[in-house]
Amino acid sequence: MTPEAAIDRLKAQFSNAISAPVEFRGEFSITVPREKIAAICQFLKTECDFDMLTDLSGVDNYGEDPRYEVDYILYSLTHRCHLRLKVPVSEEDMIVDSVTSVWGTANWHEREAFDMFGIRFRNHPNLKRIIMWEGYPYHPLRKDFPLAGLPAELPETAVNADTVRSAPMLGGPFVAASGTRSSIRREPRQYDTMAEQEEKQTHPTKKESV
Amino acid sequence: MELIDSATRAQTAMDEALGSEKMIINMGPQHPSTHGVLRVVLELDGEEVVNVWPDIGYLHRGDEKIAENMTYTQFIPYTDRLDYLAPLANNVTYAYAVEKLMGMDVPPRCKYIRVICAELARISSHLLGLGSFAMDIGAMTVFLYLFREREKIYDMAECISGARFTTSYTRIGGLARDLTPEFIPMLRKFLKEFPATVDETDKLLTRNRIFCERTRGIGVLTKADAIDLGVTGPCLRGSGVDWDIRKSHPYSSYEDFDFEVPIGSVGDSYDRYLCRMEEMRQSVRILQQAVDNLPDGPVNSPDAKILLPDKEAVLTKMEELIHHFINVTEGINAPPGEIYFSAENPKGELGFFIVSKGGGTPHRLKIRAPSFVNLQALPVMARGHMMSDMVTILASIDFVMGECDR
Numbered sequence: 246m247t248p249e250a251a252i253d254r255l256k257a258q259f260s261n262a263i264s265a266p267v268e269f270r271g272e273f274s275i276t277v278p279r280e281k282i283a284a285i286c287q288f289l290k291t292e293c294d295f296d297m298l299t300d301l302s303g304v305d306n307y308g309e310d311p312r313y314e315v316d317y318i319l320y321s322l323t324h325r326c327h328l329r330l331k332v333p334v335s336e337e338d339m340i341v342d343s344v345t346s347v348w349g350t351a352n353w354h355e356r357e358a359f360d361m362f363g364i365r366f367r368n369h370p371n372l373k374r375i376i377m378w379e380g381y382p383y384h385p386l387r388k389d390f391p392l393a394g395l396p397a398e399l400p401e402t403a404v405n406a407d408t409v410r411s412a413p414m415l416g417g418p419f420v421a422a423s424g425t426r427s428s429i430r431r432e433p434r435q436y437d438t439m440a441e442q443e444e445k446q447t448h449p450t451k452k453e454s455v
Numbered sequence: 456m457e458l459i460d461s462a463t464r465a466q467t468a469m470d471e472a473l474g475s476e477k478m479i480i481n482m483g484p485q486h487p488s489t490h491g492v493l494r495v496v497l498e499l500d501g502e503e504v505v506n507v508w509p510d511i512g513y514l515h516r517g518d519e520k521i522a523e524n525m526t527y528t529q530f531i532p533y534t535d536r537l538d539y540l541a542p543l544a545n546n547v548t549y550a551y552a553v554e555k556l557m558g559m560d561v562p563p564r565c566k567y568i569r570v571i572c573a574e575l576a577r578i579s580s581h582l583l584g585l586g587s588f589a590m591d592i593g594a595m596t597v598f599l600y601l602f603r604e605r606e607k608i609y610d611m612a613e614c615i616s617g618a619r620f621t622t623s624y625t626r627i628g629g630l631a632r633d634l635t636p637e638f639i640p641m642l643r644k645f646l647k648e649f650p651a652t653v654d655e656t657d658k659l660l661t662r663n664r665i666f667c668e669r670t671r672g673i674g675v676l677t678k679a680d681a682i683d684l685g686v687t688g689p690c691l692r693g694s695g696v697d698w699d700i701r702k703s704h705p706y707s708s709y710e711d712f713d714f715e716v717p718i719g720s721v722g723d724s725y726d727r728y729l730c731r732m733e734e735m736r737q738s739v740r741i742l743q744q745a746v747d748n749l750p751d752g753p754v755n756s757p758d759a760k761i762l763l764p765d766k767e768a769v770l771t772k773m774e775e776l777i778h779h780f781i782n783v784t785e786g787i788n789a790p791p792g793e794i795y796f797s798a799e800n801p802k803g804e805l806g807f808f809i810v811s812k813g814g815g816t817p818h819r820l821k822i823r824a825p826s827f828v829n830l831q832a833l834p835v836m837a838r839g840h841m842m843s844d845m846v847t848i849l850a851s852i853d854f855v856m857g858e859c860d861r
Contacts, residue, residue: 269792270555296682300795302821304810318795318808318823322682322696325703327795350685353831361519376512376860385520392524394517 246324248273251293258288274329279315282332283342286317290347295319295328298344301354303362307388311335313364317344334364343369361386477505484513488591488846491856493830495845502841507834511827514860522820526786527553527627530820535621537822537858540583541576541801542622543612545858550625551706552796552807556789557627559758563750565629566708571642571745572615572624573707573798574738578649579608580801581731581738584853588728589660591850592669597656604652607645614638627787628762629755639746646743653735661729670724674836674848677722684835685828688803689730690852694722700799707798711748712741724851731853761787786815795823802826802853822861826854 252266252275262285264276277285289295300318313334320327334341343366344351355366356375363384366372373379378400383390482488482495489495492513498506518537522530534549535542547569554561561569582601589597609619615638616624616631624631660666676686681694691698699716701709717733719726755762763782764775791813797806803825810819829852836848 270558270794272794274793298685299797299804300806300808300821300823302808302819302823304819306818316793316808316821318806322698329793329795348685349680349683350828350831353827357827376515378512385517390520392517392520 246293246321246326248326248328251289251295251321251326251328254293255285255288258292259285272327272329274316274331276331276333279332279334279341282315282317282330283344283347285330286319286344286347289319289328293321294323295321297322298348298350298354299327301344301351301358303358303364303386305362305386305388313339313362315341315358315364339363340365340367342367343372345369360384363387482845484510489849490587490854491859493849493854493856493859495833495849497842497845499842504837504840504842504845507837507845509830509833511830511856512860514856516861518861519820519822522817524816526815527789527817528782528786531625532621532623535623537824537861538580538800538802538805538826538855539621539857540855541580542620543572543616543624544576544580544798544800545805546622546625547573547576547707548796548798548800548805549807550627551798552794552809553627553787553789555796556792556794556809556811557761557787558790559628559756559761561629561756562753563708564633564752565754565756567745567749568630568634568754569625569707570709570712571742572622574741574745575608575611575642577738577801578735579605580853581735582608584801584850585656585728585731588847588850588853589656589666591846592666594660594663594666597659600652600656604649607649611638611641611645614641626755626762628758629753633754639749642742642746646739646746650736650739653732653739657732661732667725669844669847670728670851672721672723672725673840673844674724674851675722676832676836680832680835681722684832686803686832687825687828688800689727689734690803690829690832692717693719693727693730695720700797700804706796712744714738714741724847727851727853788815789813789817797823800825802855802858803829805858822858824858824861826856826859827861830854830859 249266252263252273255275256263259281262278262281266273266275297320298317299320302316304314304316306312306314311333313336315332315334317330317332318327319330332341341364343355345355346368352370353375355369356371356373358364359366359372360374360376361384374381377385380400382397383395385394478499480497480499482497484492484494494510494513496508496510497504518533521533531546531549534545537545550569582605586598586601612622613619614635616622676690676694678695681691681696686694695718697716697718702716714737717730717737719730760778764778768775769779789811791811793808793810795806795808797804804823805825806823808821808823809817812818833848833852837845840848
């Protein structure tokens, strides 16, 4: 089964939902509507032996309509061929059916597409951010997100700015005032050698440098 | 309606009485056994792992965003830092991906040298993977023995590219420079000495009672699960699937080489260990053939529009000067289109999905990282095992966070 044969079978099954195949550098890709993506993927897996989902990525075509696109790269271990599906996603309604039920590997890929672009996946078992932290407000791979990034609040951790008590002030326990002569005498500094220490003891009048 | 017998009733009563509460424990991003900055949240029932949630993203540097703002050649040093344990392999894969987009071919000498780079990177990565695997289990001597061999590979990488570690050796359409005269004798010497180290490690670990007890039957990934989860590389082959991109879609003249691909049977950590050991031996075989049959000729493709022209021509002729200027400032002119190219990296299938809308910078560069996908299989492998097996399983997947988080 070659990719062209798989596309022909898809066309027979789903008629006019499948676009004409585009061939570039020996690879075949077809554009499919997002309502049919789950059914198409299931068909390709069971009928055409595309048992592996190699990659799933979002693309932001800023300035075009529909703005986003989800690309699925399928692979068949038995027939040793790739096929690419492109699903256009418009900016107003950024939801696509999840294909996690077809290939388990789509789980993290879809989470990443959600994290980076904001494309939601219906029926995804755990649609949370995966690379950025939960609660990060932006979607970094969108074209209108600047390369330098935007300031955002860091995630809540066990040790946060409002839960940490700052160190006790001067005069409190275990805090020594620095720089005064009395403190130098109270807490003698580490000397390099025993000889220097002995010298200090034998010549106590020697002025200490502050 | 279920018939619950008295034994089951007694068991549930005992469980309730003992009140087995599950503990949720954090195996933090800073941990000697998580192989990088990986956070794993474990749900433990005593010592037994009930559930595992890997939490990634601690090494996210925005490589894909950066790629959209750089020319294709400028991105090469970033590929070093993806799988930073095998930088030469990433360089080779990226170069082939962009060359596929450009529709250009490289001369045979370049292909053979790239095979040498990729296989040296494979040996280097497996040495570290196996070394840290053994160290996590307790066999610390193996770690040091294998790292001594890695030093030799670093010396060779320095000879070939100038840097031990982040090599940035390949260019679009060729290599940064041809081999120096010292490289081939160094490589031959390494190939003579290296198999002895592999044999020594074999003697230390493969029939070692403690090693076997700690790795056999641990972290089993069935064939169906592995394919469903998109796992690639030694993890997939350890589970019994006969798939190696070097054999199924040969690139870079791999079809000229005679080598075998080790396949496991059970899919446990021991099988993955054996796969990596044997892959190192097969890499030595490939390297020997590459070195013996290295063709002469140019290393760079003759297409001057893609590669930088010779410096003498740049300084004396007008056309070459213009080409040099445009290549460096604007980048090579890629045709509009999308490609996906993947290669057999030591960790699995590293793929680059490049969407180009023309011009010198990619519109979208998605890095299909093997570690990202392989790590997804962690919950499936770890459920039901004990906490100490968690360490074994993490080490046997052999992921690297640099490419997982990008």
